[in-house]
Amino acid sequence: MPDKGEGRVHRVPTADAPIRTRRVSVKEAWRRFWPLTKGDRRWLILIFVCAIVAALAETVAILLFAELTDNALQKGSVSAFWTPAGQWLAVAVAGAVVGYLGSSLAAWTAERFVMRLRARVFAHLQTLPPHFFQRNRRGDLVERMTGDVDAIEQLVVSGLVQAATALFGVLFYAAAALWLRWDMALATFVLAPLFLITTRRFTGRLKEVSRRERAADGAITSVVEEGLVNVVLTQAYNRQHDEEERLRREASSQLRASVSSARINEFYEQIVEVLETLCVLTIIGLGVWEIAAGRMSLGELLAFAAFIGYLYPPIRSLGQLGLMATEATAGAARLLEILDVRPAVTDPDPSAVATAPHRAAGEVEARRVTFRYPGSPDAALRDFSFTAGPGEILVVTGPSGAGKSTLAALLLRFYDPDAGSIHLDGIPVNRLPLVHLRRNITLLPQETLVLHDTVEENIACGRDHATHSDVVQAAQAADADEFIAALPDGYQTVIAPGTARLSGGQLQRIAIARAMLRDAPVLILDEPTTGLDALATQRIIAPLRRLAEGRTTIVITHDLDFAADADHILVLDQGRLVESGTHPQLLDQHGLYATLFHAHPPSRNGTSHAAVRPSGGR
Numbered sequence: 272m273p274d275k276g277e278g279r280v281h282r283v284p285t286a287d288a289p290i291r292t293r294r295v296s297v298k299e300a301w302r303r304f305w306p307l308t309k310g311d312r313r314w315l316i317l318i319f320v321c322a323i324v325a326a327l328a329e330t331v332a333i334l335l336f337a338e339l340t341d342n343a344l345q346k347g348s349v350s351a352f353w354t355p356a357g358q359w360l361a362v363a364v365a366g367a368v369v370g371y372l373g374s375s376l377a378a379w380t381a382e383r384f385v386m387r388l389r390a391r392v393f394a395h396l397q398t399l400p401p402h403f404f405q406r407n408r409r410g411d412l413v414e415r416m417t418g419d420v421d422a423i424e425q426l427v428v429s430g431l432v433q434a435a436t437a438l439f440g441v442l443f444y445a446a447a448a449l450w451l452r453w454d455m456a457l458a459t460f461v462l463a464p465l466f467l468i469t470t471r472r473f474t475g476r477l478k479e480v481s482r483r484e485r486a487a488d489g490a491i492t493s494v495v496e497e498g499l500v501n502v503v504l505t506q507a508y509n510r511q512h513d514e515e516e517r518l519r520r521e522a523s524s525q526l527r528a529s530v531s532s533a534r535i536n537e538f539y540e541q542i543v544e545v546l547e548t549l550c551v552l553t554i555i556g557l558g559v560w561e562i563a564a565g566r567m568s569l570g571e572l573l574a575f576a577a578f579i580g581y582l583y584p585p586i587r588s589l590g591q592l593g594l595m596a597t598e599a600t601a602g603a604a605r606l607l608e609i610l611d612v613r614p615a616v617t618d619p620d621p622s623a624v625a626t627a628p629h630r631a632a633g634e635v636e637a638r639r640v641t642f643r644y645p646g647s648p649d650a651a652l653r654d655f656s657f658t659a660g661p662g663e664i665l666v667v668t669g670p671s672g673a674g675k676s677t678l679a680a681l682l683l684r685f686y687d688p689d690a691g692s693i694h695l696d697g698i699p700v701n702r703l704p705l706v707h708l709r710r711n712i713t714l715l716p717q718e719t720l721v722l723h724d725t726v727e728e729n730i731a732c733g734r735d736h737a738t739h740s741d742v743v744q745a746a747q748a749a750d751a752d753e754f755i756a757a758l759p760d761g762y763q764t765v766i767a768p769g770t771a772r773l774s775g776g777q778l779q780r781i782a783i784a785r786a787m788l789r790d791a792p793v794l795i796l797d798e799p800t801t802g803l804d805a806l807a808t809q810r811i812i813a814p815l816r817r818l819a820e821g822r823t824t825i826v827i828t829h830d831l832d833f834a835a836d837a838d839h840i841l842v843l844d845q846g847r848l849v850e851s852g853t854h855p856q857l858l859d860q861h862g863l864y865a866t867l868f869h870a871h872p873p874s875r876n877g878t879s880h881a882a883v884r885p886s887g888g889r
């Protein structure tokens with residue numbers, strides 16, 4: 272995609288590679304993020320008005336100070352004191368009120384921008400395919416959602432407000448200084464380019480250091496996050512030192528970058544201080560000359576010096592803004608890297624959307640599907656076809672890496688096949704809105720997904736607006752009601768991902784209750800018994816059976832207990848369908864299925880012909 276901002280060409284990243292840093296100019300960052308201020312621009316204008324009034328109040332106050340010096344102080348006249356003093360106080364109060372309003376409004380607008388930007392990046396992240404999250408470190412993504420979002424806010428909202436405030440200050444104080452003594456003011460302004468040259472010299476160096484600092488922040492968050500997730504592994508394998516070493520390595524590169532950044536900023540500050548002293552000395556020198564020649568009063572000189580003095584903070588703030596904008600582009604680059612990653616699938620064009628009933632019948636079909644993961648050399652599925660209808664149980668089995676879970680990912684349209692097509696009720700899935708497709712398919716993944724919330728909410732999330740009695744009914748159908756009621760707070764017990772409060776089998780039954788509530792016509796069970804012992808497996812068979820009733824059920828499994836009772840079994844090997852048929856037919860073929868079956872014969876007494884088939888038979 273052409274990069275209009277810099278006139279260069281860069282590739283739009285796809286989700287197949289880890290996100291990589293590219294350079295982003297302030298202009299491009301601005302162009303990409305400014306649209307997010309939509310809705311708040313009238314507040315920005317009000318903030319600018321406040322900044323103008325505040326600068327005006329300050330200018331008037333200095334002129335009143337000059338009047339006080341010449342008429343009251345120098346002449347020792349008390350009567351000349353009251354009027355300008357009263358005016359000065361009134362102007363100061365008005366300036367304070369307007370300054371307070373402007374600052375509060377600016378903080379509010381800045382926070383709204385942060386909220387909007389974070390929501391936008393988060394929403395985009397949620398559209399990215401599973402392998403994006405496998406290839407990018409979670410901690411780094413978290414850092415981008417927090418630290419980098421704040422950096423952009425600094426650039427777009429706070430930066431703009433500061434720039435406007437500084438600019439109005441410069442305009443008013445410079446105009447007032449010129450109005451008082453244009454010749455002396457011009458003589459002082461000659462020194463201004465020195466400030467600009469100094470700022471320019473520091474910008475490039477700071478940009479590089481900031482980029483390193485932001486990346487190191489992301490790396491530290493990743494190490495800490497991974498350390499917390501893997502703490503059991505770390506302790507069991509005595510890897511504490513290795514983990515500490517990993518953190519130390521990342522922390523020392525962060526330390527180097529932070530110290531460099533602080534040093535560059537401080538060096539800049541000190542040089543500016545020296546330049547300011549040079550300006551002050553120039554004014555005093557010129558002032559002494561003018562007063563001695565009788566061309567200037569003391570009050571005028573003090574007011575002039577004050578205007579020039581008041582010019583420094585805004586000029587300095589403009590210079591710092593340049594540096595800050597440079598730092599913020601490092602954050603902008605990191606967020607754009609996420610925003611520019613394209614989702615693997617998108618909703619169909621409105622014109623291509625097929626009409627389908629809200630609830631599908633559940634007929635699933637794959638026609639000659641071939642699929643290769645982005646960035647992977649080999650196809651995970653090749654020329655693969657099958658059909659399954661409501662009330663049927665289809666078992667998909669095969670050795671590890673055969674492509675079984677890939678089938679689930681394609682049915683849910685996490686990816687589109689490279690060739691062939693997948694259909695729901697005869698409609699190609701890429702002609703159905705994603706929400707519609709996913710509403711009609713329930714996936715029970717290998718590992719139960721848990722929200723950090725109550726047990727009730729963990730079940731209720733299966734359906735919008737589920738009531739408490741819906742949840743209890745679903746839990747009863749999933750044989751989960753009893754153990755949930757025995758929890759300390761019953762359905763209100765809070766659980767979290769990785770919880771030890773519930774066993775694998777209990778979590779699986781919560782997932783079944785959630786799926787019951789969801790009530791989708793197509794059900795995909797991905798290794799439903801993984802990690803469960805024989806007893807726990809026994810306990811989920813009956814609920815699974817109830818869940819499968821009347822639905823199109825696809826069971827992805829190594830566990831051939833399930834295969835024995837399926838309507839149809841598909842055997843995959845290296846992405847190809849190598850055998851298909853019923854359990855007795857496949858055993859008679861003495862092929863891969865028979866080998867797999869004899870290598871791991873069903874071990875659970877009484878389960879081998881029970882599987883998930885709903886009672887009532889084929």
Ligand SMILES: Nc1ncnc2c1ncn2[C@@H]1O[C@H](COP(=O)(O)OP(=O)(O)OP(=O)(O)O)[C@@H](O)[C@H]1O
Pocket residue numbers: 401402405644645647651669670671672673674675676677678
């Ligand atoms: N995100 C990914 N990126 C690249 N290749 C992948 C990705 N996920 C899976 N694969 C590859 O695709 C092939 C099929 O994987 P899949 O997970 O579908 O196999 P599986 O039969 O479900 O294996 P298992 O029984 O071990 O879960 C494997 O070679 C795997 O390495």
